[in-house]
Amino acid sequence: MFKKFSTEEVSAQNQVKASVQRKIRQSIADEYPGLEQVLEDLIPKKSPLIVAKCQNHLNLVVVNNVPLFFNIRDGPYMPTLRxxxxxxxxxxxxxxxxxxxxxxxxxANIMCPGLTSPGGALDDEVGAETPVAIMAEGKQHALAIGFTKMSAKEIRNINKGIGVDNMHYLNDDGTSGLRILKTNRGITNKT
Incomplete structure (x- = not known):
């Protein structure tokens, strides 16, 4: 992951205070309740937590030199594919x-027909502006992480246009991986 990601992409990196670390841990625990049992192992309280601020308002949460989560602006934290x-x-x-x-x-972003065709699958509980794992027909592991532009029900009913913004995909690099296209949240990045 981040094969070509270089230090030039990072504009600042800071070890956060304990209060900020608690806030980040709480945000992650609220967003991903399935991680609650292992959150102490992932982000130990005594271990330094680094927030690396990158170009285009991208923040990486790094523990022991391993990027674990990222967010754009003050959006939800999303896990890395690793x-x-x-x-x-x-x-x-x-x-x-x-x-x-x-x-x-x-x-490429995920188009609605790719999700609604016979090989695609939608979880009707997925709402708009939700981080999701993008799986592939016949594959075991996720190939991307995205941010829904509309709910699963809207994707099924409208069935055209972009359904999910592709934020991070397998074998991406630092400039095109974790890339952000124009969204309704006003975030842009030219790749």
């Missing part, structure tokens, strides 16, 4: 059909 592969049940999942795999791995 962490998601270790704990695959912490996020809600959407599945794309086989035809969409190569596009998702190239960094």
């Amino acid at each position: 962490l998601l592969h270790q704990y695959p049940d912490i996020m809600k999942k959407l599945q794309v059909d086989r035809g969409a795999i190569r596009f998702v791995l190239s960094g």
